[in-house]
Amino acid sequence: xxxxxxxxxxxxxxxxxxxxxxxxxxxxxxxxxxxxxxxxxxxxxxxxxxxxxxxxxxxxxxxxxxxxxxxxxxxxxxxxxxxxxxxxxxxxxxxxxxxxxxxxxxxxxxxxxxxxxxxxxxxxxxxxxxxxxxxxxxxxxxxxxxxxxxxxxxxxxxxxxxxxxxxxxxxxxxxxxxxxxxxxxxxxxxxxxxxxxxxxxxxxxxxxxxxxxxxxxxxxxxxxxxxxxxxxxxxxxxxxxxxxxxxxxxxxxxxxxxxxxxxxxxxxxxxxxxxxxxxxxxxxxxxxxxxxxxxxxxxxxxxxxxxxxxxxxxxxxxxxxxxxxxxxxxxxxxxxxxxxxxxxxxxxxxxxxxxxxxxxxxxxxxxxxxxxxxxxxxxxxxxxxxxxxxxxxxx
Amino acid sequence: xxxxxxxxxxxxxxxxxxxxxxxxxxxxxxxxxxxxxxxxxxxxxxxxxxxxxxxxxxxxxxxxxxxxxxxxxxxxxxxxxxxxxxxxxxxxxxxxxxxxxxxxxxxxxxxxxxxxxxxxxxxxxxxxxxxxxxxxxxxxxxxxxxxxxxxxxxxxxxxxxxxxxxxxxxxxxxxxxxxxxxxxxxxxxxxxxxxxxxxxxxxxxxxxxxxxxxxxxxxxxxxxxxxxxxxxxxxxxxxxxxxxxxxxxxxxxxxxxxxxxxxxxxxx
Numbered sequence: 001x002x003x004x005x006x007x008x009x010x011x012x013x014x015x016x017x018x019x020x021x022x023x024x025x026x027x028x029x030x031x032x033x034x035x036x037x038x039x040x041x042x043x044x045x046x047x048x049x050x051x052x053x054x055x056x057x058x059x060x061x062x063x064x065x066x067x068x069x070x071x072x073x074x075x076x077x078x079x080x081x082x083x084x085x086x087x088x089x090x091x092x093x094x095x096x097x098x099x100x101x102x103x104x105x106x107x108x109x110x111x112x113x114x115x116x117x118x119x120x121x122x123x124x125x126x127x128x129x130x131x132x133x134x135x136x137x138x139x140x141x142x143x144x145x146x147x148x149x150x151x152x153x154x155x156x157x158x159x160x161x162x163x164x165x166x167x168x169x170x171x172x173x174x175x176x177x178x179x180x181x182x183x184x185x186x187x188x189x190x191x192x193x194x195x196x197x198x199x200x201x202x203x204x205x206x207x208x209x210x211x212x213x214x215x216x217x218x219x220x221x222x223x224x225x226x227x228x229x230x231x232x233x234x235x236x237x238x239x240x241x242x243x244x245x246x247x248x249x250x251x252x253x254x255x256x257x258x259x260x261x262x263x264x265x266x267x268x269x270x271x272x273x274x275x276x277x278x279x280x281x282x283x284x285x286x287x288x289x290x291x292x293x294x295x296x297x298x299x300x301x302x303x304x305x306x307x308x309x310x311x312x313x314x315x316x317x318x319x320x321x322x323x324x325x326x327x328x329x330x331x332x333x334x335x336x337x338x339x340x341x342x343x344x345x346x347x348x349x350x351x352x353x354x355x356x357x358x359x360x361x362x363x364x365x366x367x368x369x370x371x372x373x374x375x376x377x378x379x380x381x382x383x384x385x386x387x388x389x390x391x392x393x394x395x
Numbered sequence: 396x397x398x399x400x401x402x403x404x405x406x407x408x409x410x411x412x413x414x415x416x417x418x419x420x421x422x423x424x425x426x427x428x429x430x431x432x433x434x435x436x437x438x439x440x441x442x443x444x445x446x447x448x449x450x451x452x453x454x455x456x457x458x459x460x461x462x463x464x465x466x467x468x469x470x471x472x473x474x475x476x477x478x479x480x481x482x483x484x485x486x487x488x489x490x491x492x493x494x495x496x497x498x499x500x501x502x503x504x505x506x507x508x509x510x511x512x513x514x515x516x517x518x519x520x521x522x523x524x525x526x527x528x529x530x531x532x533x534x535x536x537x538x539x540x541x542x543x544x545x546x547x548x549x550x551x552x553x554x555x556x557x558x559x560x561x562x563x564x565x566x567x568x569x570x571x572x573x574x575x576x577x578x579x580x581x582x583x584x585x586x587x588x589x590x591x592x593x594x595x596x597x598x599x600x601x602x603x604x605x606x607x608x609x610x611x612x613x614x615x616x617x618x619x620x621x622x623x624x625x626x627x628x629x630x631x632x633x634x635x636x637x638x639x640x641x642x643x644x645x646x647x648x649x650x651x652x653x654x655x656x657x658x659x660x661x662x663x
Contacts, residue, residue, distance in 0.1 A: 020525060020526070020529055021526060022523050023547040023571070024551055026552070026556065027549075030556075166460060167451065183454060183574060184575040186551055282502055283498045283524065284498060291498070293502060296472050296473060296499060297498045298450040
């Protein structure tokens, strides 16, 4: 297996991925793919991006030894990859920055994006402000209510936030509306897809801009422990933070990886977002992948306490590595995620995003079963300030 | 001969253009959809695009989104849909295009659903989010069943892509009048005529135009440049109104008559 060769020229990861888009978008996707293939090799682009990642985002993000969480679990040595310390408080800005730099070089004047938890919206609005580009963010009405601080942040940054009232009024519907905007305003507008989802080349581009997380983790772990980690744990909505941490280690067989999906109120209740447990193969928003849907192929409504994991589809690259048995996927419930959230607050003085709290929660089950010599890294993909209202409501 | 092909041969002989209504299956009701199809045919519609509802119609405007939701709420599924196709076919030879998104058809089984649609009396498919690059598997299925696979071309489609589309397309080529989603619009984009003329010149298949066409004037303008017009949202909007069916039916009948008239003028 050579992860560097995926996706293939058709944008496929094995049977997953592809480019299932309306015809209006196809030329734009081809243009983006062609432009990206040149820019990724371009030293000037790389230098500009690296400089901004260092001085604007604050990379590298620390790899932090969670001493008290480790003692609490009583097994593996737990490290946190602190993506929550990035500017704007999550890993999302790694991708937003890269894509906006591409858009600028393509001569685009306007940026649009969807957002679920609001982290991708805030990151994109931030970078758009930095580069003086017009920015419109689509967000489901339900998510706007549960992530109100992020809505205000986006507005402060000069973005227009458009509430989406169709469907379940969450991330899936925000993507529909962003796509509708893009097909209408294709000239001059770049759509900054926020996760490792969508039609090719998005899953590849988003992964490429996020894989810095794993590259830094390898370097930092070697500095601290003199070797590779044994376990990586990350939450999976679309799956950009997870593929960002995992990708660099896919060809290192000693490193085991677990993606954590949102189990909501329990997979057996039907109120969840565990696509691998409850979903079937389908096509949504441009990619062939596992999707929560009815027997007749209508997209199901999902549920998670975490807006960023509340989505019916999973990134196609994840589906591929699950088939390959390279990455294991599990789910934790809302209740378990809240326990993870509270534990990290109390033991480490870190308020994690509810998304990342899913990875913490699974680690609390996994770490006690592992030997003390085992090294485990949680991708702490975002900080939890945005979630205080939800957590207070759940208490 | 496939009914779609036959319709365009007949129109060419008569020097007329195609009128292609799009309606959402199951709206305002199942029986009404069948009546509506027969009514549209009696007024001169040449091909029917019958929308199969999908929960996430990302290329559709508010009107068609609302129609899809209404149909899903009413429980329109594959059996109900094919029941409508059968009921129309029992009384009419109007060509029927199954118009949808890929996921529901994929989930129902591309081969299986295509075979059932053929048996019910459908003549072709148009799946909005299945571009030509992703169509080879379904193309094979459609060829075996003598179903036409219809593709969209857009103002953004490059000449190279157009050639590729034309190689794979059958039945007719559906040109999208503008970049954007379905829904009524007042005018055409500035470069509409130039782009449509180029597409028409490159295509051996009949070319029809849809998206945003809602007035007899627009239908007339389109018919001067290509082989027909598709009208969707202007009709669908009226099927969503809260009115008794006889009143709705009469309104649609009058509107359809006005929209169809320009397509039936004999043009040199």
